[in-house]
Amino acid sequence: MELAPGLHRIGNDIVALHLVVTDDGITLIDAGLPGHWREFRQELASLGRDLADVRGVVLTHGDSDHIGFAERLRRDHGVPVYVHEADADRATGAKPPATPADPRRLGPVLGFAWYALRRGGLRARHLTEVVRVRGGDILDLPGSPHVVALPGHSPGSIAVYVPEVGALFVGDGLTTRSVLTGVSGPQPAPFTDDREQALRSLDALDGIEAAWVLPGHGAPWTGGVAELRRRVTDAAR
Numbered sequence: 001m002e003l004a005p006g007l008h009r010i011g012n013d014i015v016a017l018h019l020v021v022t023d024d025g026i027t028l029i030d031a032g033l034p035g036h037w038r039e040f041r042q043e044l045a046s047l048g049r050d051l052a053d054v055r056g057v058v059l060t061h062g063d064s065d066h067i068g069f070a071e072r073l074r075r076d077h078g079v080p081v082y083v084h085e086a087d088a089d090r091a092t093g094a095k096p097p098a099t100p101a102d103p104r105r106l107g108p109v110l111g112f113a114w115y116a117l118r119r120g121g122l123r124a125r126h127l128t129e130v131v132r133v134r135g136g137d138i139l140d141l142p143g144s145p146h147v148v149a150l151p152g153h154s155p156g157s158i159a160v161y162v163p164e165v166g167a168l169f170v171g172d173g174l175t176t177r178s179v180l181t182g183v184s185g186p187q188p189a190p191f192t193d194d195r196e197q198a199l200r201s202l203d204a205l206d207g208i209e210a211a212w213v214l215p216g217h218g219a220p221w222t223g224g225v226a227e228l229r230r231r232v233t234d235a236a237r
């Protein structure tokens with residue numbers, strides 16, 4: 001679905017991925033779950049574009065609910081996949097993520113698991129080749145994505161800022177709906193490696209003006225970066 005001109009979202013509040021659509025081609029931010037492939041193809045078709053228009057995939061981090069069909073795009077269609085160097089191991093399966101904490105509420109977790117299963121979550125293929133990026137990089141891709149290091153959820157978590165479409169993609173640097181509890185609203189993301197570090201990392205978002213803040217899980221946020229940051233910090237107390 002179109003959020004704004006040049007800004008498209010696939011999936012839902014459980015798992016979302018995004019497209020930046022420009023005259024120079026398309027940048028994909030995260031690749032969701034393997035089963036999002038069909039919705040991705042449908043979205044391209046609705047735009048009158050095809051796979052040849054996809055110039056690159058930028059992963060906000062290396063977890064399996066974000067790498068989805070990235071390897072398929074890379075292997076079968078030659079699309080490069082960008083990930084922070086500190087998450088390259090995770091994206092390529094060399095190092096599994098830390099095991100998640102015990103679920104406190106089973107319902108929402110099962111909802112997430114069920115959705116993930118239906119979208120082929122267990123079939124997520126690790127990348128065999130990635131382009132390593134760092135904080136401060138501006139990528140030579142449609143929309144000129146800016147890489148903002150956001151370590152904490154994972155060592156190589158990033159936010160991706162695309163001024164051209166007024167969007168800040170935050171991956172799991174924070175969330176607006178916990179996949180663990182099902183509670184909506186800005187808050188720290190569950191299954192985070194280092195919660196304190198993740199909160200401190202949000203400093204890096206100060207001063208960024210973005211009409212849209214788009215987490216990997218939860219509804220898009222349109223209330224501004226500063227207000228979002230304030231609410232996440234409050235929720236963390």
Ligand SMILES: [Zn+2]
Nearest residue numbers: 063065172216
């Ligand atoms: Zn996630």
